[in-house]
């Protein structure tokens with residue numbers, strides 16, 4: 416038998432040119448990817464139609480905005496829009512609180528702006544509605560098969576194993592970590608102010624909120640000090656800073672077509688390369704930190720701190736309950752905490768300083784509430800429940816600027832979603848339930864709901880912390896989630912770190928506001944834009960990169 420690939424066979428020696436032709440994967444051009452994608456999509460469409468006819472039941476034919484592109488539906492329009500939540504809110508007014516939005520390649524997704532529907536949707540998280548194939552590939556590529564990736568029973572087990580590390584007792588113990596980071600930042604700012612001659616000085620607050628957030632999650636999450644507040648520049652910061660997703664044509668295509676063709680995410684093109692780099696860096700950090708924590712558990716290292724960290728507690732609990740135990744791979748995949756804890760909190764702190772700089776009266780009101788603490792810091796209990804204006808400011812920032820703007824899931828089975836307010840279908844029928852077929856993408860638009868006038872009244876887009884002190888019976892109270900906002904999501908996947916985030920947010924803000932005043936350089940009307948990063952960040956218009964310079968003065 417001749418081996419046709421053997422270079423020793425004289426009849427079958429393959430020339431370099433022939434070899435090139437035999438390795439088409441390497442030569443896949445953009446048009447090839449598109450052609451294959453369209454072929455696959457057509458095939459999946461035919462199968463879907465065939466399956467739905469075979470099953471017999473019919474989905475509710477919801478109304479919605481018309482498509483503007485055969486290839487991308489309205490995905491391109493939403494992506495280009497400065498604030499997609501305004502479009503969502505407008506469509507809800509026009510088509511009702513459940514409507515259909517055309518997406519790539521003739522597909523669509525159902526958007527729910529109805530409280531009963533949203534509560535029903537979240538109540539079926541991880542069983543009836545699960546991460547979309549695109550999100551699943553993305554999460555697995557980036558973090559591995561941790562709690563964010565898992566569904567159903569596996570998700571429940573991982574959550575239960577992680578929960579003690581986020582209990583009130585655990586967060587109370589971690590509060591000193593948040594203060595330590597905030598005071599390290601203060602020492603830096605004081606020396607910047609000491610060396611400046613003018614009336615206050617311009618400081619890029621976003622950079623410092625990133626430092627507080629990264630050092631805090633390093634110590635509190637993994638028992639490791641990244642040292643950014645001590646002037647260190649660890650590789651993870653470089654990777655985080657270089658993340659500017661969505662800027663190349665290839666990444667644009669992957670973003671728009673990925674929801675229907677998730678395999679595009681596995682190709683080494685566009686942002687996929689960046690995400691892989693981020694994954695490699697996070698994996699390296701998690702490896703190192705876990706190794707250290709394990710050694711400390713075995714008493715090989717004398718440092719304290721690691722055993723009270725989230726991962727430290729997880730490792731300590733290893734072997735204590737076989738039902739809840741995580742595999743080594745699952746513990747590693749909890750590196751998701753690094754990104755989850757870093758991005759969201761630093762963005763929220765930055766927005767708090769921007770909003771308070773826009774409204775100096777409210778900044779002063781907060782300072783007055785905090786003035787009872789001089790020479791001492793609020794305890795965890797005081798932060799949690801004894802400072803109503805601080806609590807209002809924090810929740811108002813989280814309502815107005817949710818770092819994650821929606822929850823998109825795919826139905827694992829046919830479902831009937833109840834509505835509080837009936838909607839009119841394409842045939843003019845009035846329905847108070849929506850029949851959804853298995854495989855349909857359904858979304859709760861967090862940002863649009865949090866900022867909707869229908870729920871929060873005419874001042875919904877304004878920064879008004881006072882609304883949290885007012886016990887008015889507004890429609891927003893029909894929304895579940897954390898304190899009637901969806902910023903931390905809801906249901907089985909509600910943010911595990913929300914109490915951690917709230918303690919850090921409040922501790923850091925209390926130090927900042929007691930010690931400094933903040934002003935936008937060009938006045939309260941300074942334009943703030945979106946900067947594309949892992950999650951969208953604020954930036955002062957015209958700045959190069961995600962910079963938010965504010966004039967900082969010492970409180971006299």
Ligand code: HEM
Pocket residue numbers: 562563564574632636751752755756757759760763817818819822902903904907908909910911912913915916
């Ligand atoms: C302002 C700060 C934060 C916000 C707005 C926020 C928001 C969210 C949201 C919206 C989700 C749901 C994601 C999804 O279902 O796709 C989530 C999940 C999660 N968050 Fe947070 N988060 C914050 C801070 C934190 C912190 C500090 C940690 C940890 C230290 C953390 C850990 C997690 C984890 C582990 C999950 C996954 C939960 C699960 O899948 O069961 N988060 N967060």
